[in-house]
Amino acid sequence: MKLETQLTTTELLNLYQKMLLIREFEEKAAQMYTQGKISGFTHLYIGQEAVAVGAISAILDHDYVITAYREHGQALAKGCDPKEIMAELFGKATGVSGGRGGSMHLCDIEHRFMGGFAIVAGQLPLAVGLGLSITYKKENDVVLCLFGDGAVNEGAFHESLNLAKLWDLPVIFLCENNQYAMGTAVSRATSLTNIAQHACSYEIPSHRVNGMDVLAVRETVEHAVRYARAGHGPSLIEALTYRYRGHSMADPLKYRAAQEEEIWQERDPIPNLAQKLIEQNITTQQAMDQIQQEVTQILESAVAFAEESPEPPLDSLMTRIYEPFSNQNPAPPPKKSLLNPQ
Amino acid sequence: MPELTYRDALNEALREEMERDENVFILGEDVGFYQGSYKVSRGLLSEFGAERVKDTPIAEEVIIGSAIGAAMGGLRPVAELMTVNFSLLAMDQIINHAAKIHYMFNGQIKVPLVIRTPQGSGKQLGAQHSQQFETYFVHCPGLIVIAPATPADAKGLLKTAIRDDNPIVFLENQNLYGMKGEVPGHDFTLPIGKATVFKEGQDVTLIAYSNSLYIAQQAASELNKKGISAEIIDLRTLQPLDMETILASVEKTHRVVIVSEAWKTGNIAAEIAMRIQEAGFDLLDAPIQRVTAKDVPMPYNKHLEQAALPHAADVVDTVMAMA
Numbered sequence: 233m234k235l236e237t238q239l240t241t242t243e244l245l246n247l248y249q250k251m252l253l254i255r256e257f258e259e260k261a262a263q264m265y266t267q268g269k270i271s272g273f274t275h276l277y278i279g280q281e282a283v284a285v286g287a288i289s290a291i292l293d294h295d296y297v298i299t300a301y302r303e304h305g306q307a308l309a310k311g312c313d314p315k316e317i318m319a320e321l322f323g324k325a326t327g328v329s330g331g332r333g334g335s336m337h338l339c340d341i342e343h344r345f346m347g348g349f350a351i352v353a354g355q356l357p358l359a360v361g362l363g364l365s366i367t368y369k370k371e372n373d374v375v376l377c378l379f380g381d382g383a384v385n386e387g388a389f390h391e392s393l394n395l396a397k398l399w400d401l402p403v404i405f406l407c408e409n410n411q412y413a414m415g416t417a418v419s420r421a422t423s424l425t426n427i428a429q430h431a432c433s434y435e436i437p438s439h440r441v442n443g444m445d446v447l448a449v450r451e452t453v454e455h456a457v458r459y460a461r462a463g464h465g466p467s468l469i470e471a472l473t474y475r476y477r478g479h480s481m482a483d484p485l486k487y488r489a490a491q492e493e494e495i496w497q498e499r500d501p502i503p504n505l506a507q508k509l510i511e512q513n514i515t516t517q518q519a520m521d522q523i524q525q526e527v528t529q530i531l532e533s534a535v536a537f538a539e540e541s542p543e544p545p546l547d548s549l550m551t552r553i554y555e556p557f558s559n560q561n562p563a564p565p566p567k568k569s570l571l572n573p574q
Numbered sequence: 575m576p577e578l579t580y581r582d583a584l585n586e587a588l589r590e591e592m593e594r595d596e597n598v599f600i601l602g603e604d605v606g607f608y609q610g611s612y613k614v615s616r617g618l619l620s621e622f623g624a625e626r627v628k629d630t631p632i633a634e635e636v637i638i639g640s641a642i643g644a645a646m647g648g649l650r651p652v653a654e655l656m657t658v659n660f661s662l663l664a665m666d667q668i669i670n671h672a673a674k675i676h677y678m679f680n681g682q683i684k685v686p687l688v689i690r691t692p693q694g695s696g697k698q699l700g701a702q703h704s705q706q707f708e709t710y711f712v713h714c715p716g717l718i719v720i721a722p723a724t725p726a727d728a729k730g731l732l733k734t735a736i737r738d739d740n741p742i743v744f745l746e747n748q749n750l751y752g753m754k755g756e757v758p759g760h761d762f763t764l765p766i767g768k769a770t771v772f773k774e775g776q777d778v779t780l781i782a783y784s785n786s787l788y789i790a791q792q793a794a795s796e797l798n799k800k801g802i803s804a805e806i807i808d809l810r811t812l813q814p815l816d817m818e819t820i821l822a823s824v825e826k827t828h829r830v831v832i833v834s835e836a837w838k839t840g841n842i843a844a845e846i847a848m849r850i851q852e853a854g855f856d857l858l859d860a861p862i863q864r865v866t867a868k869d870v871p872m873p874y875n876k877h878l879e880q881a882a883l884p885h886a887a888d889v890v891d892t893v894m895a896m897a
Contacts (some may be wrong), residue, residue: 296647330680339679346646347679357636358671361643361651368625368649371759388666391636398631444622552681553715555739559765 235508241515242526247289247446249523251502253530254305257314257566258477260531261304261321261335266479269538270321271376272352274335277305279476282409282501284309284378286449287471290457291376295516296344298377301336302408302475303348306378312340318534324541331544348505352413353379353386356405361394363401363466374402374460376453382413384427393434393468400465404456405436407470408443415480415487431468443471444499474499575758581751582727584614587732588652590760594621595650598736601628602637602654602690611656612692612751613701617810619811634663642672642741645687652736658707658745664689665710673716687741688732694748694785695835695872696883704879705790711743712813712845718766719747719780719813723787725755727810730764738766745812747784763834766836769816771823775805778829778893781820781846786884789865793833793889802893812842813843820846821854830857831892835884838866860896865889 258276265274277284280302286308288297297310312328320327321335328340333486338349346362349355359377364528366373384407396403407427411418418425431438437459437523442450449471456467474496478485510517578586580786592598599622604611606619606629619627630637634655641653655661661668668689675685690853711719718740728746735742772787773794787808794804805823809815825829830850832843843864850862865884873879882883 286743298643329678333678337678339682341679341682346683347675349671351666354666354671355638357639357667358643358646360636361645362647363638363643364640364645365647365649368644369647388635388639391631391633392639394631395633395636395640402627424597482595553677553717555676555684557718557740557766558738559734559767 233513235447235514239447243247244509245515245523247285248502248505249451249527250285250309250470251446251505253314253524253527253554254281254284254308255502255532256527256531257304257308257317260535261318262477262481264321264535265522270335271323272334272336272446273301274321274481275302276475276477276481277302279496279500280410280443280473281305282406282407282446283443283449283471283557285475286446287376287378287406287453288406290450290453291374294344295373296346297378298346298359298362298375299348300355300380300383301350302380303338304335307338307340307345308474310345311343312345314530314534315537316340316373318538319541322541323543324538325544326537326541351369356383356388356392359403359405360396360401360550363396363403364399366402367399372461374404374457376404376406378406378408379457380413381407381409381411381418381422381427383407384430385421393431393436393466397434397436398464400463402460403466404453404460405466405468406453407468408473409470410473410475412488415483428468428470436466436468438468438470440472443473444501444504446501446505534563575756577754578725578757579751580725580728580753580755581612583729583757584732584746585616585618586757587729587736588615588618589621591733591736592618592626597627598650598652599628600652600654601630601641603630603632603656605629605654610654612748614690614751615654620640620831630801634660635667638664638667639671641687642667642675642685643687645685646675648682650686650736650747652690653700654687655689657703657748658691658693659703659705661689661691661707666745668711668717669714671712671745676740677716684739685741686739688735688744689742690744690746692746692748692751695867696749696879698874698876698879700874701871706710706834706867708745708812709836709840709842712842716741717813718742718811719745720766721784722810723750723784724806725753726762727755727764729757730762731766731810734763734766737763745784749785764810767811767814767816769807769809769819770812771819772806772808773804775803775827777803777827778805778831778896779823779827780804780831780833780889781809782806782833783812784835786835789884789886790833790891796886796890797893800894804893815849817849817853820850821857822886824850824854824857828857828897830858830862831889832862832864833884833889834864834866836867838864838869842867847896863896865892
């Protein structure tokens with residue numbers, strides 16, 4: 233199948249590089265987890281790379297991303313530093329969240345990566361609020377809110393879609409349907425398994441897209457972004473994808489059929505894109521090897537950085553639970569908005 | 575000094591802060607067109623418009639969640655939950671999100687959010703509408719909990735809360751909305767975390783907050799007839815607690831009764847008593863006592879309801895029984 237795209241070779245190689253970086257970052261994270269360097273819940277993104285990379289390539293640096301707890305790949309796609317993400321997984325002071333968050337709570341305000349949240353669907357109401365802050369300030373940003381198929385059965389999903397449409401907020405709700413909410417298949421948990429169709433209840437436009445095709449995801453999200461920036465409000469996108477690993481590192485993965493896994497392995501977005509790029513003479517094997525070398529180097533230095541970084545000091549434990557109370561600075565002038573200090 | 579109701583004092587605080595800072599806005603069920611179910615937001619829709627006075631669906635999780643998100647985006651939302659009973663539908667957003675975001679992300683994001691909601695019992699509203707939930711909120715680090723008892727405190731503390739960069743649960747009391755009192759003018763604010771000595775006394779300290787302040791006040795006047803001089807502390811802020819003011823009073827009176835309209839088990843009275851004995855055991859001449867609601871879902875029947883609630887007579891009896 234021919235690649236139908238307006239993207240330049242550089243843009244295509246960037247997409248490929250990001251996906252490869254995520255894949256290998258996650259493999260490295262799994263290795264570090266096995267070695268006991270990473271603890272806690274660690275949810276790998278392997279298999280779903282095309283969703284984050286395609287979607288986030290369709291928004292601008294200034295747009296928000298807010299997401300759930302399987303978010304290493306999304307943070308990488310948003311431009312967060314792999315060193316700081318790895319350091320966060322190691323619980324180090326140099327991590328994106330200072331070692332306080334861990335795998336499930338990456339946050340990088342500079343990149344408008346507004347956090348990984350670990351209560352299923354908890355981030356959807358927050359996305360609505362970020363969207364509200366954009367329209368309130370008459371800005372032109374959008375919010376890309378990612379969540380899994382499990383979130384669709386939570387009340388927060390329905391409350392959020394309703395309010396986002398009621399107020400026509402610039403939020404792109406992107407459901408990564410990886411077929412399983414932990415160990416429960418979508419068909420065993422959701423009465424309407426075509427998740428995109430849930431949007432009809434709220435008069436929100438929706439799209440169902442092949443989440444194993446980075447260009448298809450990108451194009452679909454681009455469409456929703458244009459719609460949001462034009463002031464028409466939210467969209468719901470369902471990306472059909474698959475996680476090649478268990479729900480978390482603790483999941484022995486005994487609930488899926490081998491045949492099903494094989495079918496999805498054949499759809500692996502990374503080798504498939506590589507093959508097309510070579511076959512269609514868009515790039516050379518040499519350039520692909522070069523990307524591979526760069527990724528290996530990035531990850532080696534990320535692990536070294538995480539290893540060498542200091543632990544957060546014990547005396548930081550009770551700090552920054554609260555911001556200083558306002559009565560310590562009486563009668564403050566109107567505050568400039570947090571994210572747009574002008 | 576003008577006299578205002580507790581309701582109008584809150585209304586004035588909202589109006590003044592919305593005038594001061596255009597990033598301040600309010601949202602909630604029936605706050606706009608209906609003018610607030612307790613009329614606290616009366617007149618604000620016509621004055622500030624629908625962009626800043628936002629009616630929401632009855633969907634507490636997204637009311638609070640979207641308020642948190644708006645705060646993350648640089649606004650200063652004041653979210654109203656029609657009554658505290660409905661806050662449980664938003665508890666995930668309050669506890670797992672609002673209270674955590676600042677710490678969990680290493681201080682990168684502020685959540686300047688005020689959640690206004692009334693609690694209170696005694697109006698025959700039945701088990702699901704006659705509750706006090708301060709214990710749930712004070713238990714959670716990352717939240718500030720305020721519970722004003724007077725119109726002046728309601729105004730001064732709400733203004734400070736709106737200017738604060740932390741998530742704040744602002745517990746009003748549905749039985750106090752009509753209460754009148756003198757309220758200072760435009761630039762009046764009160765500090766978070768400071769209790770006040772509502773009435774000075776020598777023999778016993780009555781610690782109270784919100785509507786229980788008036789139970790303590792009535793008890794103090796009864797005790798006065800019996801020759802006992804009670805000091806009353808109005809906590810005003812429940813998280814953080816002002817132990818300095820409490821301990822200074824205990825040092826004077828050496829006896830403490832804590833009065834609360836919430837259930838007995840896990841009542842904030844237990845936390846206060848523990849802190850007093852940790853920091854000032856030697857100051858005490860008698861065990862600390864508490865007068866609270868009984869541990870029962872509130873019955874509708876008036877006599878049963880009154881029997882479940884604490885009264886001034888209970889405080890008087892408790893004080894008289896202290897050695």
